[in-house]
Amino acid sequence: MDKIQNNKAWFLVLPVLVLVAFSAVIPLMTVVNYSVQDTFGNNVFFWEGLGWFQEVLTSKQVHSAFGRQLMFSGLILAIQIPLGILIALSMPKKGFWASVCLVLMALPLLIPWNVVGTIWQILGRADIGLLGYTLDALNINFNYSRNPVHAWIIVVTMDVWHWTSLVALLAYAGLQSIPQAYYQAAKIDQASRWKVFRYIELPKMQGVLLIAILLRFIDSFMIYTEPFVVTGGGPGTATSFLSIDLVKMALGQFDLGPAAAFSIMYFLVILLVSWVFYTVMTNLDKAEGR
Amino acid sequence: MAQITLDNLAHSYLPNPKGEDDYALKQLDHVWGDGEAYALLGASGCGKSTLLNIISGLLVPSRGRILFGDRDVTREDTVARNIAQVFQFPVVYDTMTVGDNLAFPLRNRGMDAGYIAARVQKIAAMIGMEEVLKRKARGLTADAKQKISLGRGMVREDVNAILFDEPLTVIDPHMKWELRTQLKALHNEFGHTMIYVTHDQTEALTFADKVVVMHDGRVVQLGTPEELFDTPEHTFVGYFIGSPGMNLIEAEVSGNIAHCAAHQVALGGNYKALSGRVQIGIRPEFVTLASGEEGLPVTIKRIEDVGRHQILRAEFEGKPVNAILPEGMAIPADANRLKFQPERICVYVDDWRVAPLHSVSTPEEEAV
Numbered sequence: 001m002d003k004i005q006n007n008k009a010w011f012l013v014l015p016v017l018v019l020v021a022f023s024a025v026i027p028l029m030t031v032v033n034y035s036v037q038d039t040f041g042n043n044v045f046f047w048e049g050l051g052w053f054q055e056v057l058t059s060k061q062v063h064s065a066f067g068r069q070l071m072f073s074g075l076i077l078a079i080q081i082p083l084g085i086l087i088a089l090s091m092p093k094k095g096f097w098a099s100v101c102l103v104l105m106a107l108p109l110l111i112p113w114n115v116v117g118t119i120w121q122i123l124g125r126a127d128i129g130l131l132g133y134t135l136d137a138l139n140i141n142f143n144y145s146r147n148p149v150h151a152w153i154i155v156v157t158m159d160v161w162h163w164t165s166l167v168a169l170l171a172y173a174g175l176q177s178i179p180q181a182y183y184q185a186a187k188i189d190q191a192s193r194w195k196v197f198r199y200i201e202l203p204k205m206q207g208v209l210l211i212a213i214l215l216r217f218i219d220s221f222m223i224y225t226e227p228f229v230v231t232g233g234g235p236g237t238a239t240s241f242l243s244i245d246l247v248k249m250a251l252g253q254f255d256l257g258p259a260a261a262f263s264i265m266y267f268l269v270i271l272l273v274s275w276v277f278y279t280v281m282t283n284l285d286k287a288e289g290r
Numbered sequence: 291m292a293q294i295t296l297d298n299l300a301h302s303y304l305p306n307p308k309g310e311d312d313y314a315l316k317q318l319d320h321v322w323g324d325g326e327a328y329a330l331l332g333a334s335g336c337g338k339s340t341l342l343n344i345i346s347g348l349l350v351p352s353r354g355r356i357l358f359g360d361r362d363v364t365r366e367d368t369v370a371r372n373i374a375q376v377f378q379f380p381v382v383y384d385t386m387t388v389g390d391n392l393a394f395p396l397r398n399r400g401m402d403a404g405y406i407a408a409r410v411q412k413i414a415a416m417i418g419m420e421e422v423l424k425r426k427a428r429g430l431t432a433d434a435k436q437k438i439s440l441g442r443g444m445v446r447e448d449v450n451a452i453l454f455d456e457p458l459t460v461i462d463p464h465m466k467w468e469l470r471t472q473l474k475a476l477h478n479e480f481g482h483t484m485i486y487v488t489h490d491q492t493e494a495l496t497f498a499d500k501v502v503v504m505h506d507g508r509v510v511q512l513g514t515p516e517e518l519f520d521t522p523e524h525t526f527v528g529y530f531i532g533s534p535g536m537n538l539i540e541a542e543v544s545g546n547i548a549h550c551a552a553h554q555v556a557l558g559g560n561y562k563a564l565s566g567r568v569q570i571g572i573r574p575e576f577v578t579l580a581s582g583e584e585g586l587p588v589t590i591k592r593i594e595d596v597g598r599h600q601i602l603r604a605e606f607e608g609k610p611v612n613a614i615l616p617e618g619m620a621i622p623a624d625a626n627r628l629k630f631q632p633e634r635i636c637v638y639v640d641d642w643r644v645a646p647l648h649s650v651s652t653p654e655e656e657a658v
Contacts, residue, residue: 181381185377185381185442187347187348190369190395190399191394191398195398199383199386203383
């Protein structure tokens with residue numbers, strides 16, 4: 001069969017190109033554009049080169065926000081992953097109660113971010129919140145708007161409440177896919193409960209757990225709404241995570257240049273982490289298939 | 291090691307079994323001798339695996355008791371019973387090396403490290419995996435994984451019994467022979483009680499001293515391969531064992547004569563008056579082809595040459611009848627009758643064999 005050369009066929013990909021351009025490329029390029037220019041208003045821009053990038057990279061404020069962000073993501077991963085696995089292990093495997101558990105577990109996932117923020121903002125208040133009031137009654141002086149440690153406690157607890165279900169559901173799906181024969185063989189081999197977990201359940205959950213870690217990392221690394229509603233990034237800058245800082249910079253101070261440079265680097269960090277996870281997962285799949 | 295007694299055992303997967311049909315395993319009373327090799331043979335879904343899981347303690351029977359020696363273990367778990375079991379599909383611990391997989395049951399019992407190392411070497415030599423002991427089990431082929439499972443089953447010397455649940459399903463044919471031979475050698479060497487579940491009669495007959503045939507949740511016969519071949523106690527044993535299986539023909543029996551439709555067949559013994567559904571059974575090996583007026587008139591359908599012999603497929607009164615003929619035997623054009631060796635004919639009432647009152651004459655005289 002003769003191959004026909006007809007370059008008009010390129011027009012067929014045009015709709016996709018237009019769509020992607022408007023949804024991703026053009027907005028992103030606007031940010032890139034801002035990141036290398038400066039303005040004093042009136043829509044007049046000056047070439048700035050890599051100046052904003054240098055400024056952001058050496059900024060103490062950004063450094064500390066980055067540190068807080070890493071600590072937050074590390075903390076919630078360290079809590080949510082083991083807790084999610086533990087919950088998945090103790091959920092019933094089948095029957096009526098399995099369905100009830102699944103629905104209950106899914107509930108927090110369905111609540112919008114700002115609603116979750118509001119719930120916890122009120123819950124933690126000593127005057128009208130159930131949690132704050134109870135702690136106050138127990139003579140514990142809990143005040144998340146003054147005490148940085150308390151602010152961290154409430155923000156982390158809130159995230160654990162909101163997102164542990166996701167880890168639990170993923171781990172549960174992983175557990176359900178383990179054939180019964182594995183448990184029977186482990187019984188025959190007289191393996192302890194810990195060894196069943198260590199050598200059967202954990203390896204079989206590996207894939208879904210990696211996805212859970214990836215999702216939770218990205219999500220927590222970009223967290224904005226909930227701490228914004230509960231603490232507003234305070235007290236001081238105690239709970240100012242990267243995105244809160246970014247929004248302050250871009251919309252509060254209208255420093256478009258540094259904010260644009262900041263968001264590009266922010267984006268690159270997340271891209272890098274996702275790439276690392278992707279590589280690890282595909283390598284695992286290859287090892288499995290060998 | 292111990293003798294295993296099944297006392298009045300029955301199992302149903304339903305919480306409240308009503309009739310017989312609700313039971314996956316119907317009443318079983320059997321004693322499995324210490325140190326013997328048994329094959330548990332039956333079609334899929336006949337209750338073989340259920341019985342095996344009850345013996346190993348993975349299932350608690352609805353009714354009855356299991357005894358190891360004199361000890362009642364019905365309520366004891368798998369650990370207390372100390373039994374090894376190999377499953378149909380390979381189970382390996384992916385993240386461990388092959389060697390660690392083999393050592394796993396021994397480590398769980400807290401054995402001495404030197405002993406474990408020696409034992410793992412020995413088992414690895416047996417399953418031919420000495421080269422890969424240090425390799426991770428993840429990513430091995432299915433039959434390599436199944437060999438590891440087999441190895442794990444055999445690594446403990448002190449087990450009460452080793453149970454095999456169709457372990458060679460996923461293994462290459464040439465490897466099957468080798469492994470089966472090794473299992474047998476292992477049995478001779480250590481004298482473990484072994485129970486080997488299979489639906490492959492060759493596997494059963496070559497592996498075991500005694501074969502237990504199960505059908506529809508019941509043990510229909512327990513005997514040596516010869517007994518199963520010569521005197522199947524149930525029509526199921528007759529047609530399940532042998533290739534092709536036993537010919538079964540509806541008949542009426544009086545004395546030492548069976549009346550099949552309008553024809554008479556001489557039997558090897560006298561029978562009392564029988565009521566119910568009566569059939570006579572004859573193995574194709576004892577059927578000969580003839581021409582003339584004697585024997586059952588049949589329509590020959592086809593001849594299959596299977597190498598060592600030929601299988602003649604024929605029909606009597608619309609029902610299939612088979613005969614095994616010697617290799618290379620020419621089929622005469624006028625052959626239209628089949629003759630049965632009378633002393634080889636078994637009589638069945640409602641599928642169960644009935645013994646003759648006494649033999650009419652010795653087999654040697656009749657077998658012509």
